[in-house]
Amino acid sequence: MGLLGDELAFGRALTAPEYESVIALGHRKQYPADASLLTEGDRTGHVVIMNRGWATVSRTTDRGTTRLILGLRGPGELLGEMAALDNHPRSATVRALGTVEATVIGGDAFRRFLATHPRVSGLVIRQLTFRLRSADQERSALASLTVLQRLASRLTELSGATAPGPYAPPVPGTGHHGVVVHLAQDELAATVGATREAVAKALRLLRAQNIVRTGTRMVEILDPELLALLAEGHRE
Known part of the structure; x- marks a missing residue:
C-alpha cells in the first residue's frame, strides 16, 4: 500500500533552470486548512505545484456518500496534470491539510511548456505511471x-x-x-x-x-x- 507520492517529487526532479521556468508560468496562492485546491468533477484545466504544506487527494465512492483518500501530497508534488492533459473532468478532490502554499499554472501554458521541454514531459509521464501502479496496489490491498x-x-x-x-x-x-x-x-x-x-x-x-x-x-x-x-x- 502507498499513500505518499513518488519519492522524487516532480518539483525536486527538475533542474534549477527547469524549476524556475515552470514556476514562472503561474502565480502563488495560499489555501487555508480544509480548502479545496482541486474539486472532483470540475472541468478546470490548471495544474498546481505544492510549495509548502500537505493535502489529501480523495474521491467519492460508488455509493456517493463516503470518500476514499487516495493519497497525501506534499512539497514539490504536481497536481491536476490529468485534467490538464486530457480535458476531462477532475477525477479527485485535493483538500488542504493545514495551510498550503502552491503555484497555480494555467493548462494551456503548462501544455506548451511540456511540448518544448521533453525531459520535463517525461517526468510527468513517470509520475502518472507511478500513481497508476500505486492505485493498482491499493485496490489489491482492499480486496486481500x-x-x-x-x-x-x-x-x-x-x-x-x-x-x-x-x-x-x-x-x-x-x-x-x-x-x-x-x-x-x-x-x-x-x-x-x-x-x-x-x-x-x-x-x-x-x-x-x-x-x-x-x-x-x-x-x-x-x-x-x-x-x-x-x-x-x-x-x-
Missing part, C-alpha cells in the same frame, strides 16, 4: 487485507523515519516517545477504505498490545517493529 492489516500498513508508511508526511518525531518534554501521526480516526478510515467504527476497533486492539497510543487527531507509534509485522500479516 483485513482492516487491521491495512491500518498497520498505513501507520507504518506514515511514520517511516525517512518518509515525508504529516507526522512528527518524538520531542523531549511532550510525553511522546514514538512517532506521532496527526490524522483523525475518520481520516485514517478514509485512507484504508474502511468505516470509522472498523478503524476504532482495530486501534483498540493495537492499544491493548501497547503498539500505539491514541489521542485527539493523533496516533503515537510505540512499537514500530510489531506494527510492521502486523502489516505483513505475521502473528505472534
